[in-house]
Amino acid sequence: MTRPIGYFVHHQGRGHAERAAAIVNALPADRPVVLFSARADIFPPLASNVTIRTIPSLFEVTGDEPTGLANVRTPSSLHCAPLGWKSITHAVATIASWFDAARPALFVTDVSAELALLARIASVPCVSVLQHGDRSDAGHMAAYESALGILAPYSASLEQPGRPDWMLAKTHYAPGVGVKIDPIDRSAARTALGLPLDAEIVVVVAGGGGNGTPATPLTLGARAEPDTLWLTIGAVEQEWHATAPGNLRHLGWVDTPALYIAAADRVVSSAGNTTVHMIAAIGRPWIVVPEWRYFDEQLWKARTLDQAGAAIMLEHWPSHAGAWMDAWTRAATLELSRQHALYAADAAQNAASWLAKVADDAWAQPVVALPPDPAPASTELAPSTHHAKA
The missing domain is CATH 3.40.50.2000 (Glycogen Phosphorylase B;)
Structure with missing residues (x-):
């Protein structure tokens, strides 16, 4: 059985949903995909192997949040993690329960540093989507370091300075993924x-x-x-x-x-x-x-x-x-x-192929490079360079 891929999609704006849909629609039809998002109506049409699980928003108030916990200090490794929110507890429990039941090949976050770390803590391989901005804080860097791969939805020529080499080494660039332009004058x-x-x-x-x-x-x-x-x-x-x-x-x-x-x-x-x-x-x-x-x-x-x-x-x-x-x-x-030059029409297909490879390689048996077989020992005695004394 092909392990499924989970995919968290932030519901602010339209870009997260459009690029997620383009990528998962380009995955092989036998790869199940579950999209987790606070809204199901932001997605364009999806392939038959893709389903949506609606979860509560991770940052919008519902009205029953306890005020007594509102001022508790947030550690530097987290961005938005208020205490006592039933909605957040339910969202995290939904995703964690799915991890346990589905045993996914991969979990993609677009975008949430907290959920990337949740996947790592839950022993689930993760890919983090990288956006522009000053993301050198502890939370973002932990998410990127924990990830098997990083997906950047823009051209490598638009990469901003200061990204460490280890990040760039595992980054796949997908220029304009999710944007489809039909030529018209x-x-x-x-x-x-x-x-x-x-x-x-x-x-x-x-x-x-x-x-x-x-x-x-x-x-x-x-x-x-x-x-x-x-x-x-x-x-x-x-x-x-x-x-x-x-x-x-x-x-x-x-x-x-x-x-x-x-x-x-x-x-x-x-x-x-x-x-x-x-x-x-x-x-x-x-x-x-x-x-x-x-x-x-x-x-x-x-x-x-x-x-x-x-x-x-x-x-x-x-x-x-x-x-x-x-x-x-x-x-x-x-x-x-x-x-x-900043846009590639095949960005979604290339990103899907890369994502599928990351997922497959994550669960493949490691290949250990063995040293070459030693040359067979010679049965002939080499001539001695020493002479016995007369």
């Missing part, structure tokens, strides 16, 4: 969306992991270009003092974000993993403004994009029209080939 995309063919269009892409892109800086950029159509897709956070010009339109969530990116002449975005790889696959003059995330994840990703010559990073939103114009001038010099 600008005119065809505009026709499909009903957008004017002859207009200059800026598309602003906001991710799904935060409160949204602030509206006010966008009003400044759009007002500075009255003959350019500015479109936003995703969540936009409105502010009472924002006065939107007529050439700025907020479209909200759309079903075809890649189509809007393809329709654009220029793009502004956050630095979420899915957003980054959609834009890189299509290729446009690009300004990236990182949103706040734990461990400065988006800040580090934006830095690596800028250093790779793929995008122009701004550490904060422009506060006046001149800052927008300066950023656009720099974005116009980008080589789009550097963006395209």
Whole structure:
């Protein structure tokens, strides 16, 4: 019987679920997979060998948490491990019970340092997903050190400095895994969306992991270009003092974000993993403004994009029209080939093959390299170099 693979999927944003689905759907059909997540509705269609086990969130309150334990100190080896939460106890018990019953080949965490360590404590081989950010703390490093392998959902050229050699040695890079882009040119995309063919269009892409892109800086950029159509897709956070010009339109969530990116002449975005790889696959003059995330994840990703010559990073939103114009001038010099190099259409299949190999090798009998057989001893006596005394 083929041992199953377990896979924890964080439910914030969309990238975790999309890349997990792409990878497990590419695994062999005879490999059972169980996805553990706080939400089952975030996944695209899954293969018949993949099932979902819904578990309570590991960080969202339910209302019955004891206040007396709320201020107990958290050790440096953990990130989010409050005491007395029945929901967390139930989530951990569900996963641990499955470990005991299923005897899995491997457990993948995308992402939770605590669950990676739980797998190690439970004697289950683990693979940890690596994201950008300052993750040199004790908890993250213990999870990476405990793992058989590390899966990085980005190009090796976007690796940030400071990763130790032992981490890099067991890291598999999967550039743009979970992102599927069908080739389409600008005119065809505009026709499909009903957008004017002859207009200059800026598309602003906001991710799904935060409160949204602030509206006010966008009003400044759009007002500075009255003959350019500015479109936003995703969540936009409105502010009472924002006065939107007529050439700025907020479209909200759309079903075809890649189509809007393809329709654009220029793009502004956050630095979420899915957003980054959609834009890189299509290729446009690009300004990236990182949103706040734990461990400065988006800040580090934006830095690596800028250093790779793929995008122009701004550490904060422009506060006046001149800052927008300066950023656009720099974005116009980008080589789009550097963006395209950050995306691999076969990333999911390659990641699945690597994951299956890690799982199989973990349970294979070790091969001991034996020394070569010694040469047979000669039966002839070598001539003596000494002479007996007369």
